Amino acid sequence: MKLGPREAQENTGSTARDHLANERTFLAWIRTALAIIGLGVLVGKLVETDGRTAEVIGIAMVGFGAAMLIYSISRYERTRALLNKGMFSAARWGPIVLAALGLFVAVGALVLLLT
Secondary structure (H helix, E strand, C coil): CCCCCCCCCCCCCCHHHHHHHHHHHHHHHHHHHHHHHHHHHHHHHHCCCCCCHHHHHHHHHHHHHHHHHHHHHHHHHHHHHHHHCCCCCCCCHHHHHHHHHHHHHHHHHHHHHHC
């Protein structure tokens, strides 16, 4: 990953549109991850339950949000590099793993609501 000023690319075909769509998708992942982290902090600190149920669920939500942040950075950079080569690869396992983690957090939230 090379940081710093980049040379402008020629906007042939859909080059700019593809890169801007990649950036919008990245920002959507970031917004969602930060919202989940914030909700996790809220649940962990402000919800009162018997024992540590809310705290554990809050920690799980923060961890889920952090995993989303890491995945989004990785996916953005991989997609950017492929687009620069005129290629594209659809995501396969990342969304499946994040959906499974999200289901785990949702089950935890359901437990919190029912206790």
